[in-house]
Amino acid sequence: MSSELDQSAIDEVAARIDGELVGLRRALHRCPELAGGERRTAALVAERLRAAGLAVTTGVGGHGVVAVLSGAGPGPTVAYRADMDAVDEDEQYAGEFASQVPGAAHLCGHDLHTAIGVGIAEVLAQLRERLNGKVVLLFQPAEETLAGARAMLEDGVLERTAPQEIYALHCGPLPVGTLAVMPGTGLPGQDRFRIELSGSAAGDAGKRLTDLIDGFSTIRHPQSPGEFQQLLEDLRTPDGPLERFVFARSQLTWTDERAEVRAWLRAWPDSRYAEIRDELRSAVDALPDARITFQGPPFPAMVCSPELSEAAAAHLRGVLGAHAVMVQHAAFPFNGEDFALFLQRLPGAMFILGVADPEAGLNGIPHSPDFAADETAIGVGVRSMAGFLSSRLAALA
Numbered sequence: 001m002s003s004e005l006d007q008s009a010i011d012e013v014a015a016r017i018d019g020e021l022v023g024l025r026r027a028l029h030r031c032p033e034l035a036g037g038e039r040r041t042a043a044l045v046a047e048r049l050r051a052a053g054l055a056v057t058t059g060v061g062g063h064g065v066v067a068v069l070s071g072a073g074p075g076p077t078v079a080y081r082a083d084m085d086a087v088d089e090d091e092q093y094a095g096e097f098a099s100q101v102p103g104a105a106h107l108c109g110h111d112l113h114t115a116i117g118v119g120i121a122e123v124l125a126q127l128r129e130r131l132n133g134k135v136v137l138l139f140q141p142a143e144e145t146l147a148g149a150r151a152m153l154e155d156g157v158l159e160r161t162a163p164q165e166i167y168a169l170h171c172g173p174l175p176v177g178t179l180a181v182m183p184g185t186g187l188p189g190q191d192r193f194r195i196e197l198s199g200s201a202a203g204d205a206g207k208r209l210t211d212l213i214d215g216f217s218t219i220r221h222p223q224s225p226g227e228f229q230q231l232l233e234d235l236r237t238p239d240g241p242l243e244r245f246v247f248a249r250s251q252l253t254w255t256d257e258r259a260e261v262r263a264w265l266r267a268w269p270d271s272r273y274a275e276i277r278d279e280l281r282s283a284v285d286a287l288p289d290a291r292i293t294f295q296g297p298p299f300p301a302m303v304c305s306p307e308l309s310e311a312a313a314a315h316l317r318g319v320l321g322a323h324a325v326m327v328q329h330a331a332f333p334f335n336g337e338d339f340a341l342f343l344q345r346l347p348g349a350m351f352i353l354g355v356a357d358p359e360a361g362l363n364g365i366p367h368s369p370d371f372a373a374d375e376t377a378i379g380v381g382v383r384s385m386a387g388f389l390s391s392r393l394a395a396l397a
């Protein structure tokens, strides 16, 4: 028996709870919690999911919440992950639901992700009599520090819930109402390091090193709307300039006799990190008083399943329209994503949910201080993911 739900039934339930989910997102936006401190957010999520009748476990890998929705009959299990933490910066937004916490703001849209995750659970819970199998919802803490996914995995979340596939959304600067898949690609990993220099020429040497590091970048942060449009187009062009890339940032501080360079870089594919490390080491070795320290091995890239991304694109075009689903190589602004660690363990994919409406001043660019999102994207995320997850239960049955 198929357990794929009618999209019209999903849309109907989603429309009923949409206003309330926007309210939840605003409540989270007002009271952002930083990585590792998601106490209230987790409590709010757990309360809503218990009320919806899901089996809820809290305190998984820190403040992680795991909720299991069981359909009417037996069947496969699929998982969906939403992250909950805020960014440790102030926002420029000053509207009626601006952050009330100095030094913390939902500049990466995890408040939207959390509201969408709750919405998916609530919609599917209302339609559970027509579902066979289980949907596991993972509400993850500490994504911004790339620690939360690892903590939930080490806590044994996959062993206990045994999903066969896993999915997630991240918001991005695509037009609201659209969504992107990244078959076989995804988001770059990240390498972080610092170089300490001493001696009378430390400042000059530091400057040359920052030039070297910045020189690894094959792309730069777009400086104009035209450059930004070009970048989005390049992301969608097969064999285009973003098939391989490096995005680097460095910062130099110095006093008379000491200098320090702190830097991170994001590269696609992952093999590029070893080459860049070699070049950096030889540049540093050539200097008299310099030392480079890498912050552990590079964090791995997030790679989406080609087949499941294509299956998602086909399904989602039926829900959102033929032109509403795009294929791209990565997502601007190329942030690392610790969903990578889930995708190392299970087949699955992450999708980029468009939340931008530039004419309304909503840029949808994660981590920009003026990040702002069109909240109608919440409903789009709920409808598309609830339908897609039920389609995966049917496909795996």
Ligand SMILES: [Zn+2]
Pocket: 108, 109, 110, 143, 170, 366
């Ligand atoms: Zn994020």
